[in-house]
Amino acid sequence: MPLQSVKYAPGKLEILDQLLLPVQSKYLAVKGVEDGWKAINKMQVRGAPAIAIVGCLSLAVEIFPDTYDSKKTLRQEIEGKLNYLVSARPTAVNMKIAADELIALANDLTKDDSINVEQMKERFLAATEAMLQKDIDDNRAIGANGASIILKNLKKEGPVRILTHCNTGSLATAGYGTALGVVRKLHELKKLEHVYCTETRPYNQGARLTAYELVHDQLPATLVLDSMVAALLRAKNIAAVVVGADRVAANGDTANKIGTYQIAVIARHHDVPFFVAAPLTSIDLQIPSGDHIIIEERPDREMTHVGEHRIAAPGINCWNPAFDVTPASLISGIITERGVFSPQKLKSEITAFLEA
Numbered sequence: 001m002p003l004q005s006v007k008y009a010p011g012k013l014e015i016l017d018q019l020l021l022p023v024q025s026k027y028l029a030v031k032g033v034e035d036g037w038k039a040i041n042k043m044q045v046r047g048a049p050a051i052a053i054v055g056c057l058s059l060a061v062e063i064f065p066d067t068y069d070s071k072k073t074l075r076q077e078i079e080g081k082l083n084y085l086v087s088a089r090p091t092a093v094n095m096k097i098a099a100d101e102l103i104a105l106a107n108d109l110t111k112d113d114s115i116n117v118e119q120m121k122e123r124f125l126a127a128t129e130a131m132l133q134k135d136i137d138d139n140r141a142i143g144a145n146g147a148s149i150i151l152k153n154l155k156k157e158g159p160v161r162i163l164t165h166c167n168t169g170s171l172a173t174a175g176y177g178t179a180l181g182v183v184r185k186l187h188e189l190k191k192l193e194h195v196y197c198t199e200t201r202p203y204n205q206g207a208r209l210t211a212y213e214l215v216h217d218q219l220p221a222t223l224v225l226d227s228m229v230a231a232l233l234r235a236k237n238i239a240a241v242v243v244g245a246d247r248v249a250a251n252g253d254t255a256n257k258i259g260t261y262q263i264a265v266i267a268r269h270h271d272v273p274f275f276v277a278a279p280l281t282s283i284d285l286q287i288p289s290g291d292h293i294i295i296e297e298r299p300d301r302e303m304t305h306v307g308e309h310r311i312a313a314p315g316i317n318c319w320n321p322a323f324d325v326t327p328a329s330l331i332s333g334i335i336t337e338r339g340v341f342s343p344q345k346l347k348s349e350i351t352a353f354l355e356a
């Protein structure tokens with residue numbers, strides 16, 4: 001059975017509580033927008049695509065049982081609640097892009113005189129529900145495009161060893177995953193010799209979540225600590241690094257989980273290709289560069305404690321940025337569902353096919 005981070009039926013939403021993994025697999029009911037906001041903010045659900053999906057579906061379950069006296073009232077409800085959900089976490093752009101698209105849809109439906117308020121609600125719910133399948137389809141396309149570019153550029157043919165960071169798999173998406181989707185596709189093609197995943201301190205998405213997915217799917221995998229990446233690239237003949245993204249700026253600079261930037265620097269030093277795998281919903285053409293990305297800072301406690309156990313000296317100051325920005329110059333390619341783009345051509349090529 002594939003791992004399922006989000007379970008949805010009209011009027012009912014449940015998420016796998018990622019704070020409890022890998023010790024417990026427990027689903028948590030999300031009964032509306034307030035629950036959705038809290039689950040995202042507390043990181044019970046995390047990963048850029050999953051944040052957007054759960055945010056939007058939390059609105060879907062909230063409006064499902066209600067009746068609205070006018071289309072204007074429904075539109076106001078949608079706009080206010082979606083903008084509120086965007087505020088739950090600042091760095092990943094997917095929730096913001098989804099909110100903008102759904103608000104634009106609600107505006108169009110409000111103006112459409114051929115439909116009443118009930119039909120408007122149905123059309124809005126259908127658009128929100130469609131996000132789940134679209135994300136899985138996009139991830140499969142990312143997987144295929146990523147496997148193909150990695151295999152095409154090999155110095156020596158044969159099954160490959162890959163390094164990945166953080167968690168970008170079924171738990172971070174509607175299913176299959178982005179960077180982990182590339183790893184899954186290589187495995188399906190029998191071209192994956194081994195995947196290495198980093199622990200990803202301090203929240204340990206690699207050790208707790210990616211490792212959980214890799215063991216679940218029985219992929220050949222090994223966990224390494226974040227501090228081992230240089231040694232790994234020197235010793236283990238890694239063919240490529242593949243990571244996800246929370247926001248890719250128009251020039252290709254990419255915000256992703258803290259630690260990504262240093263891995264990119266190490267990859268360049270060892271002449272190992274460094275790929276970012278992300279759906280178009282993670283690409284923010286509105287901002288020119290990574291300097292404009294807001295980096296979320298998380299509580300000290302994530303660094304000073306593991307569970308209830310304190311591991312840092314009491315009284316020490318902490319700096320805990322959840323993400324960093326990898327400059328475009330260190331990125332070999334941005335793997336999307338629509339192809340692989342060089343960071344330098346990202347804006348012009350995406351704009352061209354969006355306008356076509």
Ligand SMILES: CSC[C@@H](O)[C@@H](O)C(=O)COP(=O)(O)O
Pocket residue numbers: 046047048049092165166167168169172173177178179205243244245246256257258322
């Ligand atoms: C497909 S998930 C892509 C990114 O969101 C992922 O790499 C990441 O940085 C997740 O950060 P998180 O803080 O766990 O939400």
